Every structure is written in C-alpha cells, then in structure tokens.
Amino acid sequence: MHLAAQSPALEGFLYGDQAAPTGKEWESVEELSLNKEQPHAYFFSFESVESARKYLPENSKSWPSLNGTWKFHWAPNPDERPKDFFQPGFDATAWDDLAVPSSWNIAGIQKDGSQKYGVPIYVNQPVIFQHRVAVGDWKGGVMRTPPTHWTTYNHRNEVGSYLRTFEVPADWEGREVFITFDGVDSFFYLWINGQYVGFSKNSRNAAEFNITKYLHDGPNTVAVEVYRSSDASFLEAQDMFRLPGIFRTVALHSRPQVRIRDLVVKPDLDENYEAGVLNITAELVNTSKKNVKNLGMRYTLYQHDLYSDENGEINQGSSSGVLSLLEKHGGTGVVTWKYGIANPRKWTAEAPYRYTLVVELLDKKGRTLETVSTIVGFREVEIKDTKAEDDEFGLAGRYYYINGKPVKLKGVNRHESHPAVGHAITREMMEEEVMLIKRANINHVRNSHYPCDPYWYFLCDKYGIYLEDEANIESHEYYYGDASISHPVEWKKAHVARVMEMAHATVNNACVVIWSLGNEAGPGNNFVEAYNALKAFDATRPVQYERNNDIVDMGSNQYPSIGWTQGAVTGKYGIKYPFHISEYAHSMGNAVGNLIDYWEAIESTNFFCGGAIWDWIDQSMYNYEKDGTRYLAYGGNFGDTPNDGQFVMNGIIFGDREPKPQYYEVKKVYQYVGVKMVDAEKGMVEIFNKNYYTPLNDYEIVWSLWKDGKCIQQNQPVQGPRMALQPRQKATYRLPYDFASLDADGEYFVKVQFLLGKDMPWAKQGYPQFEEQLAVKAAGEKPAINTVATGDKLQGEMNENNIRTIKGNGFEVQFDMAQGTIHQLTYGDDVVIAAGGGPRLNAFRAFVSNDNWCYQPWFQNGLHNLQHKAVDANTILNKDGSVVLTFTVVSQAPNGARLNSKNGRYDSGIHELVEQTQLPFGENDFKFTTNQVWTVYPDGSIELQSAITSNNPSLVLARLGYEMQVPAEYEQFRYYGRGPVDNYNDRKTGAFIEQFGSTVAEQFDNWPKPMQMGNHEETRWASLTNAAGKGMLVVNEAPYAVSALAHSAMDLTMATHPHKLPKSDVTYLTVDAVVTGLGGNSCGQGGPLVHDRAFGAPTRMAFIIRPADAKGGVDVATAGDKPLLMTQQKNGDIAIESGIEGATVMYKIGTGRKAKAMKYTEPIPFRDGGTITAYYKEKPELKVTMTFAKIEKINTEVIFTSSEESGEGNARHLVDNDANTIWHTMYSVTVAKYPHWVDLDAGEVKTITGFTYLPRQDSPNGNIKNYRLQVSDDAKTWSDPVAEGAFANDSKLKRVMLDKPVRARYIRFTALSSQAGNDFASGAELGILAE
Secondary structure, eight states: EEEOOOOOOTTTTEOOOOOOOOEEEEEEEEEESSBHHHHOOEEESSSHHHHHHSSSSGGOOOOOOOOOOOOOOOSSSSSOTTTTTTSOOOTTTTTTTEEEEEEEHHHHHHHTTTTTTTEEEESSSSSSOOOSSOOOOOOGOOOOOTTTTEEEHSSSSEEEEEEEEOOOOGGGGGGGEEESSSOOOOOEEEEEEEEEEEEEEESOOOOEEOOOGOOOOEEEEEEEEESSOOGGGGGBSSSEEOOOOOSSSSSEEEEOHHHHEEEHHHHHHEETOSSSSEEEEEEEEEESSEEEEEEEEEEEEEOOOTSSEEEEEEETEEEEEEEEEETTEEEEEEEEEEEEEESSOOOOOOSSSOEEEEEEEOOOSSSSEEEEEEEEOOEEEEEEEGGGSSSSTTOOOOEEEEEOOOEEEEEEEEEOTTTTTOOOOOHHHHHHHHHHHHTOOOEEEEEEOOOHHHHHHHHHHHHHHHEEEEEEEGGGGGTTTTTOOTTTOOOOOOOHHHHHHHHHHTTTOOTEEEEOOOOOOOOOOOOOOOEEEEEHHHSSSEETTOOOGGSSSSSESSSSOOHHHHHHTTTTTOOSSSSEEEEEEEESSSSOOTTTHHHHHHHTOOOOOEEEEEEEEEOOEEETTOOOOEEEEETTTTTTTTGGGGGGOOSSTTTTTTHHHHHHHHHHHHHHHHEEETTTTTTTEEEEOOSOOOSTTTEEEEEEEEEETEEEEEEEEESSSSSOOOTTTTEEOOOOOOOOGGOOOEEEEEEEEEEEEEOTTTTTTTEEEEEEEEEOOOOOOBBHHHHHSSSSSOOEETTTTSSSEETTTTEEEETTTTEEEEEEEEEEEEEEEOTSOOOEEEOOOOOGGGGGGGGGHHHTHHHHHHHEEEEEEEEEEEEESOOOEEEEEEEEEEEEEEEEEEEGGGGOOEEEEEEEEEEOTTTTTTOEEEEEEEEOOOSSSSEEEEEEEEEEETTTEEEEEEEEEEEETOOEEEEEEEEEEBBBBBBTTTTTEEEEEESSSGGGGOSSSSSSSOOEEEEEEEEEOOOSOOOEEEEEEEEEEEESSSSSSHHHHHOGGGGGGGSEEEEEEEEEEEEEEBBBBGSHHHHHHHGGEEESEEEEEEEEEETTOOTTOOOOOSSOOOEEEEOOOOOOOOEEEOOSTTEEEEESSSSEEEEEEEEOOOOOOTTTTEEEEEEESSSSSSSEEEEEOOOOEEEEEEEEESBBBBTTTTTTGSSOOTTTTTEOOOOSSSOOOOOOOEEEEEEEEEEEEEEEEOOOOOOOSSSOEEEEEEEEEESOOOOOSSEEEEOSSSSSSEEEEEEEEEEEEEEEEOOBBBSSSSSSSEEEEEEEEEE
C-alpha cells in the first residue's frame, strides 16, 4: 500500500461561499457548478459489514431518501418565478403537491388533455429555443426571441420551484451531511434553510453538495429552483422529448469526517485469463479539526451466486495496510492495493458472476471509522492485434476482446423513457426492461446518449448486459462543421467534465465495457481533451466516439448500408478496426428489415464486434382527448412547435413495454445458437454454440415435428454427444423422426428449441430461449380442384347492370363484367364477399416510416386509387359443369395525387391527400394490364388465374396482389404461413411457418400512428369464418403474403392515432404475390434490398376461394386455365409466356381480317408498336389482345460525366434500364457544385425528338430542377440548347419533346440546379427519344 496522486479536480467546478446567485450562472458556459462535490464512484457508507454487503443505499441508515411529495410552483419564464421562495417562513401552502422524481411537463398533463405545467416538446436535432447554425451562435444564449408560433415564445424558459422539509437523525451529530440529486434537467440552484448552497448544470450525472454547515436541529427546508433551458442545453440536444424537472432520486447521506471519498476498483486478469487482481484505489479525506495517523484499510471480498444478491465471504482472507498521516481540515491521501484471487469466477454477459468488495477504514487501534462497499466483476477488456492462426476465421486483424474472447455485442440503444412518467422511470420499470432484454437475446446496450440512473448499472452487472456508457453530450443542433461547439475553448471544461463525471461514477461497474465520449457533437479538440483525461483516469476500457474515429480506440459509425457493411467486415476498408456500429436498423414504426443480412456479415469475421439497434423503446408519452381517451402521443400531439413528429418512436418495443413485431426478429437473429439441416432424410442437424464462454448445459434441447402447420410430435430429445456443446463448437445431432413413414402429400418442418432448463430471472423453465425451424419435406401434389369440387350444372344469367350471376347448389356468385371481378359471393345464406368487394388488383399499402423513399410515387402513380376496367370479356361453359370467365382488365387511376404532410414532414402523422384532377392520366401514365381467368366450380369454389403486367416494370410497388372485402362478422382469421407476428420478406426469420388463429382485431398492432401491419409471408391458405364456423377459405397456388385487417390502407394512412380510425363493417383481406419489405430508410440504411421489393414486373398468381366447409378443405390444387402473359421487353420485342406446359401459342398482329395467324417461337420485334392477339391453339377462346406503344427511346452509352460518385453513383446507371440504380455526383471526397453534365453517344447519327428523365426512386436527394440539352457531331463542339426548362418536383418520369427534331450522334444533358437547392445531382434513368 502506498500513497499516490489523487485525480485532478475538474475545471469549472467552483467553490466558496456566496450570499446569493448572480442569476447569470445558467448562461455561463465555463461555470459548471458551485460547491458541487468532485465526482466519485457510486458507493455509500454503512453502519456495519453486514449492511455493506447489501450494497444498495437503502440498506444504509445513513441514506434517507427525499423522494416523495414536494411543494411545487411552475412558471413559464424566469420573470414569473417566485423570487424569494427559498426564504425561511415562505408560505407555500397554496402551491401544488408534486411527486419527486418526476418530469413536470408529464406530471401536469390532465385527463382532458390540458397542460398544467408547460408543454412536452419533442425535437431531434435542434435545441428548443431560438438559435441558428453559425460560429459563435451559442453566445446569444437561451432567451432569444423565437418565432411567435414556437412553444418557447410564450414559455420562453420554464422554471420549477420545489420545497420540502426534512429532519436530520440525532445520531448524525459530528458527521458530514450531503444531499445528492441523481438527475435534474437542466439547471438548478440549491438553498438549505434559506442559505444559498450552489448550483449544477449536468442533468444526467449526480450533483452532490455538502450541506452540513447549513443544517440545524428540527425541520430543515430544502429549496430547489430548476430551469428548463440553460447553456447546458446546448450540450443536451438528445433525440428525445425535452422534459424538465427533478427526474431522478434525491437523497441525504451522512459520512464520518475521516472517510473514503472515492473508491476505484479495476479488475485485471493474467495472460491466461485465469488468476485475477483487483487494483484498488481509495482516496481518503479528513475534514475534522485533528490530524489522523496510522490509518488502516481492511478489504473483504464476498462472492455472489449467479443472479443473486446474497453473498458469502470467500476463503481469501482480508487485507489491510497503513496510512501514516492524514492532515486535518480537508487533507487527502490516496491508498492503492492489489487484491489477488487465484481463480475467480469471471464476469461476462453470459455468466455475470459478481463480487461485493467491503472496505473498512480503520483507526490506529483497528477500530472501524467507516465501512463502504462496491460490486465488482473480474473481467478484462482489450483491443489486440491478432495473428491469422489465432483467429477463428483465419484472418489477421485488430479485434475487440472480453476475457480473451472476441465477443459479439448484440445490442440496442436505450433512452430512459416511459409514457406515464416521462424520464422519471422507476426501478420496477428498469427491471421490466432488463427482463425483456434478456428474453430477446440482447447482450448489449448503448446508454444513449447520457449516463443512466445508477440502478440501471446495478441491474446490468447483475443480469449480464454489456454497456457502452456514454457521456451526456449531444450538440448536433450545430452539426459537425465550424459551428460545432466541440471547437471553442470556452466549451472545453464542460466536455471534459461530462466525460469524467460519467467515468468516475461507473468505473467500478463490470458491465461497462466501452466508454463513449458522446454522440453527434462534432469532431473538435474538446473531445481530444476529454479523451486524454479519460484515458489518464481509466485505460482498462476502449473509448469510442462515432464523430471522430481518429482520436479514439475503435471505429464506429451510424446507419451504414448493408452493402457497405458486407464489404467493411472483410477488414479491407480504410477504417479503424475493431468496428462497432453505434446505431443501425432504425426501428421507426414497423421496421427492422434486413437485420439478418447485417448479422450474416457481422458474424462472418471478427473485424466488427457488433452494433446497437436504434433503439430499444418508443419514447411516446400518454396524452388525453377532451373526453378522457388516453393515447400514445408523439411530437406535435401536445401542441409543441417546432417538433419532429414520429421520429421519437424508434423502439423495438412500444413505449408501454409491449413488444413490437420486430422484437421477435431481433430475438431470433441475435440468438446464441445456429442450427442447420445436414440430412433431412436421416434427421441430421448441425448445432453451433455461438457463446464465447458457456456451454449449452442450461438448456433442454428438444425437437418437434410439424405436418401441414400442426405439431404431431412435441418436445422430443435430440440424439448426439452426451457432453454439452462447448463455446464456439459445432456438432451433429440426430432428430430421430421416421422420414420413410411421412405422408407423401404432407409438408413437414421440424422445430429445434433450446428451452430453459430451470427458472431464470427473466423467464420460467421451458421458455424457448433459442429456436430454429427447418424444412424436412415439401408437400406432395394435392388433388386438383376440378376433381373435388363436383356437383350439379351451374345456372347463369346476365342483368341490366352488367352483372353476371352464376348459381349452384348452395351458392351464388355475381360477377361485375365491367370490372372483371366478383361483385358478391354468397355461400348458403351467408354473404362472404361484400357487394362491390370482390378481388381487385392492389399495389398499395399504408406506408410505414421506412417507406419514405418510395411512398410518394405510389400516390403519384395512383396506386391508392386504381380503377378497374375490363376491356375484353368472355364466358365459357365447360363440359365438367364449371363456368370460365376471362377478362383483360386495365387498372389505372384517373389521375395521380400527392400526400402532403404537416410541416413537410412525412412523419408528422398528419396528412392531406391532394388529388391532381387537373392532370388526368393518359395512355402513357402508369397502368396495369391483367389477363384473368376465373373458373367457377359446381361446389362454389372459384379459382382465379391471373397474369399481371404494367407499363413500368421497374416501378417499386407497395405490394402486388388482390384485395377483397369480407363482412366483419367473419372475425375468426386462420392461416398456414409465417406468424404469429407481422412479418415481411426481409423480416421473417423470427416468424415460423405454422397454422395460426386469431381474431381480425388481434391482427391490429397498436402503432401510435397507424400504418401497414398484419402481413404474413409464405401463406399457403387462409380462412375467415364467423362464430358458427361459416365463411370462406383462400387456397394459394404458391406461398403468398396474406393479411386480414379491419381498416383500409387509406384509413390507416390518414389516421393520426388508432382511436381516430373510422369504424369498419368489413375486413380487408389481401393476397399478394409479393410485398415490398421494410428496409431501414427512415434513417440511413436505405430501402429493402432489391430482391425484397415488389415491382411492376410481369407476375403470375393464382388462388381458390372456397366455402369454409367445402369437401377437401384446403387440400386442393389449382386446375383452371392459365392466361397468356404478354410483355414488351426493353428493346421493344414482345414476349409471350404460356401458362400451360407444352401448349402451342399462336398470335396475330393487327386487328383486321387480314391479320395472319403465326406460331410463337421467339420474341416478336415490335418497336413500332401496335396490337397483338395471342391465344392457345388448343383453346382459341383463351385469347389475349394487347396494344403497345411505339418505343422511341434509343440505346446510348455514357462517354463522359463532369462528376460521379464512384460505384453506387456511376453515370452509366443512367442508361442501364434499371430504375433502382442511380447516377449521383461526387459527395464522399468533395461536393462538386452545379452545373453537372453527362455526355451520351447514340452510336450513329439519329433524328432526336426529345428525352426522358426519371428521378431517383429511393430518395429526393439530388433530384434535378433546371436542365439543358445540347447536341454535337463530334462530342467537342456543342450546339446551343435544343431544350431547356425546369422539371416538376416529383419522382415521376419526365418526358420532354423538342420543338423540332435535330440530327446528331452525341447528346449532352446538363443539370443546372436541384429541387432542394443543394449542390449535388442525381437521377435513375436518362433516355433519348428518336425517330
């Protein structure tokens, strides 16, 4: 044991007696506090070793909480605050009672929606007061006059005044008394008994004051004056509701005059990660009037059982030492000690073994002066250069290790939030979150973007969660350039202090495995100073900061694309490794598409140690309508202006802790095992234990066999190695089902589950912690519907409304011959398809938050309002008694539309649909042409065979399929597909293929802003029935997506909240060949991968509608005639696809009698357009007639561009006939300024008549406004403009015709400006039109 230098005092912490505040403290950036104690680790003084072993402060008699009821006064601005309320004798009896802790805005919300204590304000990047992005703008302070419509115009700076009394226990005589505020937002003054104590302005770290000299016998009064905004607010612009108040615990605690001021314990392991040492540093202080000599220290270590707060002394004995002198009147000394233990249980998230270290300060006679404790874990965090032969993947690199293993951090970002209490979350709420986290296989949390309540760290230590602890710094209101306050030296003290206050508080917590300097706060030198101070204090953990990887220990970024991630994990990018994605998979609304694609990349090497989804929990808040209806509110719902709408709701669980559908995808993707089929016939599977430290001996590994979605064998044990599978090991196991005995016609899956072998804190024994579904055998052929659906001959009639009625035994179906679909369907006396609600082509959905890249084109192309017109119809009576109706249906909206959103924000939740009736659609506007064959069978089964084409195959659709309306009485929904939660083709690994049942109402997810939901991929069949079991089945020819919702897509789009949805008397049943996935474009990631999108490309689909009690049920296969599929290829050729194998296809060009029938053998050159009729030679009645426009666009080649972003933004993408690729001017190295141009070569001289320009479809960024077109014969000398003008600001295809044709070989297209006024240009396609 020896003396060492104590940690340097933080600059900006002021000390001294002042009679009163100046009133300028809350706008003095270099004055951080007055009389606030220097930071120290979170520990407390106890009266005995036994009580110290319990660690938490409530177990100490020296720690009474001041939480509870305080007197409270709210003022909208400082001038209206009670200026003398802290004076003794002030009468506050008329003030309100307010619970502490609380967020006063939330506490003031009344059951009629009125607001008693100001307005909750949600903004993402800005501060809530007037400011602008400019160097030195912060000097203007927080009281500047904002626009009159801003919330802070009238509530310029809310002030809360708090009062309460307390008494000091008599046995505290001679001890020092402190008051601690764990969290106050954002600034406060403190008085005790009318005497000014000091102030503090870091809202997320403890503010501790020595109040001994201000106390007297009997009742004492504490007065606190809290300001909503202060200079601290410039550093606290986190993406959250900005909620002022005393929102964490307030407590007193007493300490002896000779005491342990700080206790820092840093674990270390030997090179084999076996033996452990606790490096203990204790700072002692003597505030008595006498020098103290020969102090001793006794250290005793107690071991906890896993997840238990009970502990017992280990057989290591105690250690002690001597400090020769501690001087009076504030003398300090630092004592260090190494406490060794031969083979301690290690702390990891997989097995978080903890120890409680009890430290006793002894006087020279060995008597205890003070007893304190802290919880520690033996674990070591390193970044090491690793040889290829030492790496699991055989790759040399710089990797992140915990206890010698290159762990994967499977994480989420987490804000402290609850809709009932705002930021004042309780211990019970935190415990509930931890249990949800553990159930979902999440092992990592980034504390975003501030240190959390102290109890959070206790829980993460106890249950095993790797934390990235982040300083309370986020100043993105000034972005990241010269205006950033990371540069000015005046802000250095605040940056350093906030980082160091965080580190001092949680340095002893084993769960903290990464330090973060802050978030989105600029790259400046203030962070260099903070990093240096942090590393001088603690070098045992790496430091991360996503805005400047150059100054820290490991790399990080936010929202990388999947493509970038797939490349970066190879270790070949010029980035700092190891790499941690600090934010990704933005979970705004119905989200988290393509998560599996990220993790297949991350788990393929050790260059990436993991990432944290944004984020864990929605930050919605409860609000009320005037009638008392409670709902989950988001930005703007409280009248807060400005606001950032729904951007506050990005969790994988809702604000009320209900898991969202994506929660289950995270659970599956993050799980710590891999299972894959090796040999289905032999039942051989490979199991991979993805853990790094623990074998799979805490789980019962079972399998179950499923036939056609139903379990037929359950919880069968696997056969394989007797020893539990060790960490990072793979082994083959047998699932002893009898493959040979499986039914030939059945579809079989096996589910392998890892059930908890005993009760755990987060789940009971038997909980499926990990699971996988594997295909065993595909379904055999089902009986053809025409062999099952037999009966009497059908009767038909036609009425004057163009309705053809077909009747059979026990059913009646009406067809709308004008629209080419069922008008109404009745089984028995039950109408199962409502009048006018028959299956119609549908390509629209209520957009989800991540659809911001594509939803406007849906409206612009009229997908929300398709009108269906049968341009050809025919009725055929088959010999088997069935009736066939064939239609060619054109589906097109009357016009396009635009969805306008409040404040121009798609996520405002408030929309107005503007139909552009002044611009009626014509032949060249978007449309579908569908060839449909309906077959009505004698038992009432109806089969649809559909061949769908469009005139824009590259247009991204929301979905492509059919929607029908079923009376609401058929509320029982059953299906055989992926479920039970909502899933999509890029978010379905956590949804297994089984039979599921629910009500239609239960398909509704309570999104605070309604949106697309209830989708179920790979559905084989679905049914809707009433209480009597009557209704209908839909049997799909192939696994399609199916949903059943009580509200239309437009109702969901326009409703601001669930309780605003109109009452519906039908269920909207959709059957889709393909549905666009979710992706992650609400922030950065991009839309779903291309293969997860729906396009207007040629598509076939078929399904059968049957009575719910029909013979054969769902075990039938389609048998109807398949229509021809005729499409025009990009070069103008017409391709005809037969739906009947081996059939001969004939065609005729033109419409007259002279049109010659020819056999189709290869695509037909058809660039000049015209009409083609195609038919089956064997069934000429199944004909298709379609008219195609002339192809004017010619092939060109890019020969030069003034600027392009290499790779994704290559200019050649303009002419690749792929609307999903783009040209984008350079932005990564430098941002080139307008004008930007592209030169094209037509290959030979052409007569040019015009051009087309398609803006990028995934984003409005770079869309061109003003343009110019020139031509040349040699690509050197360019003509005067042959066309110039401005494009409309939308994503539709632009077509510009020249005043008169020109002959030339080379064409230059010049972009002169962008729609948004920025410097870059982009485009998806550029086409040259020629004769």
